[in-house]
Amino acid sequence: MATIEPGTRVRERRMRREDMAMAGAGHRRGSDTKAQIRKVAIELFTEQGYEATSLREIAERLGITKAALYYHFSSKEDIVRSLFTEHLDALDALVAWAREQPPGPDLRTRAVDRMVDMVTGSGTSVMRFALANQRVVRDLHPGRENAFERLTELFEIVAGPDASVEEQLRLRAALLSVNTVLLAAQGLKVSDQRVAAVARDIAHQLVPPVTDDASAESGP
Amino acid sequence: MATIEPGTRVRERRMRREDMAMAGAGHRRGSDTKAQIRKVAIELFTEQGYEATSLREIAERLGITKAALYYHFSSKEDIVRSLFTEHLDALDALVAWAREQPPGPDLRTRAVDRMVDMVTGSGTSVMRFALANQRVVRDLHPGRENAFERLTELFEIVAGPDASVEEQLRLRAALLSVNTVLLAAQGLKVSDQRVAAVARDIAHQLVPPVTDDASAESGP
Amino acid sequence: MATIEPGTRVRERRMRREDMAMAGAGHRRGSDTKAQIRKVAIELFTEQGYEATSLREIAERLGITKAALYYHFSSKEDIVRSLFTEHLDALDALVAWAREQPPGPDLRTRAVDRMVDMVTGSGTSVMRFALANQRVVRDLHPGRENAFERLTELFEIVAGPDASVEEQLRLRAALLSVNTVLLAAQGLKVSDQRVAAVARDIAHQLVPPVTDDASAESGP
Amino acid sequence: MATIEPGTRVRERRMRREDMAMAGAGHRRGSDTKAQIRKVAIELFTEQGYEATSLREIAERLGITKAALYYHFSSKEDIVRSLFTEHLDALDALVAWAREQPPGPDLRTRAVDRMVDMVTGSGTSVMRFALANQRVVRDLHPGRENAFERLTELFEIVAGPDASVEEQLRLRAALLSVNTVLLAAQGLKVSDQRVAAVARDIAHQLVPPVTDDASAESGP
DNA sequence: CATGAATGAGTGTTCATTCAT
DNA sequence: TATGAATGAACACTCATTCAT
Structure with missing residues (x-):
């Protein structure tokens, strides 16, 4: 390892939607997650390529868990x-x-x-x-x-x-x-x-x- | 990706060069491994994309080990x-x-x-x-x-x-x-x-x- | 190091928790894995040193996979x-x-x-x-x-x-x-x-x- | 990989002794390599620890190859x-x-x-x-x-x-x-x-x- | 004396995926 | 609808070691 880099890499798990939603009425938990996934996915797949894009990235960008993706889609x-x-x-x-x-x-x-x-x-x-x-x-x-x-x-x-x-x-x-x-x-x-x-x-x-x-x- | 690629990738570990080598040449005839790596690499990168191509694939196709790649190149x-x-x-x-x-x-x-x-x-x-x-x-x-x-x-x-x-x-x-x-x-x-x-x-x-x-x- | 450590390290892959678990608890009883990791880690790090201790060792001793460590900690x-x-x-x-x-x-x-x-x-x-x-x-x-x-x-x-x-x-x-x-x-x-x-x-x-x-x- | 870091990591193979020696008479190829290895080794082992120090490091610091170490010592x-x-x-x-x-x-x-x-x-x-x-x-x-x-x-x-x-x-x-x-x-x-x-x-x-x-x- | 080329086992890390809750 | 916790397979990469030349 030689020299250990200080902070970084903290994996920023959890950054829930509550943080950014909350304000603006709680009306969005209902439905369109699937659409949002598609939206983010096409963006990332286009920018970075399919293989270079991980489900973690998609999930994180939406403030949901990877497992949630699997509720909406059966696989990558x-x-x-x-x-x-x-x-x-x-x-x-x-x-x-x-x-x-x-x-x-x-x-x-x-x-x-x-x-x-x-x-x-x-x-x-x-x-x-x-x-x-x-x-x-x-x-x-x-x-x-x-x-x-x-x-x-x-x-x-x-x-x-x-x-x-x-x-x-x-x-x-x-x-x-x-x-x-x-x-x-x-x-x-x-x-x-x-x-x-x-x-x-x-x-x-x-x-x-x-x-x-x-x-x-x-x-x- | 699991289901995408049908055949291929059958894990055919070990298929060493002894098959084609005249058994007795210590490690390699001293020449163009580097060139061959480049050749295989450009083929695979073009066909499958950089991220979708693993070093294992390249190495296996050449009948050498991944570690050998690292002798010739310092990284992917x-x-x-x-x-x-x-x-x-x-x-x-x-x-x-x-x-x-x-x-x-x-x-x-x-x-x-x-x-x-x-x-x-x-x-x-x-x-x-x-x-x-x-x-x-x-x-x-x-x-x-x-x-x-x-x-x-x-x-x-x-x-x-x-x-x-x-x-x-x-x-x-x-x-x-x-x-x-x-x-x-x-x-x-x-x-x-x-x-x-x-x-x-x-x-x-x-x-x-x-x-x-x-x-x-x-x-x- | 090869010859240094005599016995030990016999590669005993797989020794799962099923042995001690009451077969049926889905993944884990939901609690203190993180604490246990810390406990084992400090023991091994102290005994053997940080660099000399591999994540495999820690994981094996707990009967979990290396990947599980990464669920709880973002790096060694x-x-x-x-x-x-x-x-x-x-x-x-x-x-x-x-x-x-x-x-x-x-x-x-x-x-x-x-x-x-x-x-x-x-x-x-x-x-x-x-x-x-x-x-x-x-x-x-x-x-x-x-x-x-x-x-x-x-x-x-x-x-x-x-x-x-x-x-x-x-x-x-x-x-x-x-x-x-x-x-x-x-x-x-x-x-x-x-x-x-x-x-x-x-x-x-x-x-x-x-x-x-x-x-x-x-x-x- | 996400973002590719530019230069770095070039492995700086080869940095031979001729570069630094040469001047000063060719008299040094003879003998004391072994002593120098010991000197560098004790330095690095003390600074970084035995496990954290690789033979490559030692060899590189001396401008010789790892294989040369094995001429003088049979193992790490x-x-x-x-x-x-x-x-x-x-x-x-x-x-x-x-x-x-x-x-x-x-x-x-x-x-x-x-x-x-x-x-x-x-x-x-x-x-x-x-x-x-x-x-x-x-x-x-x-x-x-x-x-x-x-x-x-x-x-x-x-x-x-x-x-x-x-x-x-x-x-x-x-x-x-x-x-x-x-x-x-x-x-x-x-x-x-x-x-x-x-x-x-x-x-x-x-x-x-x-x-x-x-x-x-x-x-x- | 030393190197060039290679190996096999292992490292830390990331991935897509699963499933009980 | 979702999550927390986990897995197994793979990945890029490094290590100590070998050996013909």
């Missing part, structure tokens, strides 16, 4: 799964929407728009989380339908059956570009709106023109 | 740091090259080309690894020069002093697009070369035209 | 710190008492008496522990108030402001002599009471007579 | 044993001397004198070391003759066959008092000589008067 994995299925609906809706659309030259553009909306929309986006935890997401429902499966489906619908590999690649890149821009914006002082705008522009720019049937897409 | 962190500084040189070279170039309308394009080359070349792994472990990379040298700092520098040099925020964003996105395409290609059956080609195309397409002051190149 | 250091602050009160009380006493020729004698009482009093004394682990104790609160600081304070109060260095030395030796006698008694078949008696005698004998200069309390 | 224990037997001779001499002395009333006093000389002389370190590592010393030669055995022998010879338990205790305390004073002197600004003088005084004061059978011994 269950938390992350819940986060996903919760937000997977958005993707599902997008897929459903795409399926209904008449296949036309502007479907791709409109799909991209919705994608941009989705990603830049709600606070801590699942997309960001998914990118930060690809492995977990992939392992989550092995063989079953997960976010990546959904995306693939979306890609296929929007690309259409006749799209060449290059076309597919470009389209996927277009749809994913929001995240690239998000990544690119790190360290730059830009408002979220401006980032979103640029993302949209770039995405539009990348959408490959539809190549109906004949000819090559780079035209004469 | 040291391994990851070593991986980085090893390949940081490529980025450094790129920055140096950019600095020497005469600022002209085609600098951006040529920078993008080199970037694509770098990422699709041997360095593939490091970039992929970096993206899969952003947090670790960021925390690695706090305040000091790391991969992200390097990239930022590159961005600034290539963008030039008068670039607007939008322009910067687009340029960054262009330079990073290789990775987007890499990501997009997952699950698609395409050769690496084709992916690289598309990446290059897309990157070129995204490079913002230089808007110094005069009309310049975007003209008709 | 925390255990030792707790032992100290727990018993530091005794020293504090002594200091407080000394401060209140009217400075007179018999203060020294009475202080010595209380000291002897304290050290020979409670079972495994902190004093013995402190002497066996001087370094740890010193490193424990670096710069802050620890046992040695307390003793110094006591020495100064009892010695008075005009004491010569020799006088101080003798007084300190008197106060510490209990421990010398404790040490000297090792290997000798004597009852604790007799040891205490001799210690008291010796201590009294060593107390330096007060040597003011002016009349003061040794007056005729 | 061997080092400590060597330290002891080296200085055990002094004690042996004392015992021998005591044995030769005619048992008389002043033997005790003279024995105490020699003891004080021994402890305050060059041997200081060993005694201090022994006190700081009582357990190790005790375990060192289990059943065989060690420092404590020697001391016990000395005690018995000097006390004589008819001494009561109290007498023995006092005598032992007298002989050990040097160490008490050494301990007491910590934190006090006194020269070693003065400490020695006080120690001698105290020791003399504690020597119990010989109570053979008849009469008082200090009588005229």
Whole structure:
């Protein structure tokens, strides 16, 4: 041990909710703990990654015990799964929407728009989380339908059956570009709106023109 | 995580090198253990993430003991740091090259080309690894020069002093697009070369035209 | 150390509490585990020294797991710190008492008496522990108030402001002599009471007579 | 891991002797490594304790490898044993001397004198070391003759066959008092000589008067 | 004389998880 | 709804020790 560091490391067990709640009416013991857990969890998982985030951290941040987490969720994995299925609906809706659309030259553009909306929309986006935890997401429902499966489906619908590999690649890149821009914006002082705008522009720019049937897409 | 990873991890303790060694070479043929550690480490860190990868895994895969890792590296962190500084040189070279170039309308394009080359070349792994472990990379040298700092520098040099925020964003996105395409290609059956080609195309397409002051190149 | 300790340490893993428990009490009867840890810890630390005592030893002797120790204490250091602050009160009380006493020729004698009482009093004394682990104790609160600081304070109060260095030395030796006698008694078949008696005698004998200069309390 | 600390922990392997030696003629590679090891070892064992001191520390401080230590000593224990037997001779001499002395009333006093000389002389370190590592010393030669055995022998010879338990205790305390004073002197600004003088005084004061059978011994 | 490379047992510590209350 | 107390498995890391060169 050599030299012993003085204070630190006191584990600050107990820092109950009473401390911070109390004031403001006792009305909150009732219900939404589960929602709060989800909120904190997605934040931490996104910031630090799934494996690097411990249940203790989540519990402590909420002023509850680890055991309490187990009342609401049956495992750590269950938390992350819940986060996903919760937000997977958005993707599902997008897929459903795409399926209904008449296949036309502007479907791709409109799909991209919705994608941009989705990603830049709600606070801590699942997309960001998914990118930060690809492995977990992939392992989550092995063989079953997960976010990546959904995306693939979306890609296929929007690309259409006749799209060449290059076309597919470009389209996927277009749809994913929001995240690239998000990544690119790190360290730059830009408002979220401006980032979103640029993302949209770039995405539009990348959408490959539809190549109906004949000819090559780079035209004469 | 318990249920997540299905097979694997079966605890196959002991599977020593004697199996493959010619029984008689005292401890090891005196050479490249360190290099092998790095190789295995970058593989696992990329696949599973830094935190999700244990030193036991690395050691076992090499048929050595955990303690042996500590002969070559002073900590887990040291391994990851070593991986980085090893390949940081490529980025450094790129920055140096950019600095020497005469600022002209085609600098951006040529920078993008080199970037694509770098990422699709041997360095593939490091970039992929970096993206899969952003947090670790960021925390690695706090305040000091790391991969992200390097990239930022590159961005600034290539963008030039008068670039607007939008322009910067687009340029960054262009330079990073290789990775987007890499990501997009997952699950698609395409050769690496084709992916690289598309990446290059897309990157070129995204490079913002230089808007110094005069009309310049975007003209008709 | 390998060959040093002959028997002992036979690795007797698992020797659970079920043996002595009435099978059915969920985890523990809810009470004094923490106290028991402290008890065992001070014993082992005193016998073997802090560094030479492993948490496994402590846990095993109690029939609990190492992890259980961490439920009650946040680190090994925390255990030792707790032992100290727990018993530091005794020293504090002594200091407080000394401060209140009217400075007179018999203060020294009475202080010595209380000291002897304290050290020979409670079972495994902190004093013995402190002497066996001087370094740890010193490193424990670096710069802050620890046992040695307390003793110094006591020495100064009892010695008075005009004491010569020799006088101080003798007084300190008197106060510490209990421990010398404790040490000297090792290997000798004597009852604790007799040891205490001799210690008291010796201590009294060593107390330096007060040597003011002016009349003061040794007056005729 | 949470936050990664930057530099530190680089293990500073290699810091060879060439760096510091080189200058001063190459004459030192020859011999006295063993002596230096002992010197460093006794320092560190005394400061930090035997268990808390690692062979790596010793080796590093000397600019050699751990393996080199094993050339000179067959184990860590061997080092400590060597330290002891080296200085055990002094004690042996004392015992021998005591044995030769005619048992008389002043033997005790003279024995105490020699003891004080021994402890305050060059041997200081060993005694201090022994006190700081009582357990190790005790375990060192289990059943065989060690420092404590020697001391016990000395005690018995000097006390004589008819001494009561109290007498023995006092005598032992007298002989050990040097160490008490050494301990007491910590934190006090006194020269070693003065400490020695006080120690001698105290020791003399504690020597119990010989109570053979008849009469008082200090009588005229 | 000494090192480079390695090992096996052990350290303190943290984790996800369980369950009686 | 939650908690207090605990567990077993794993983790990163260090130690004393070995041995071919």
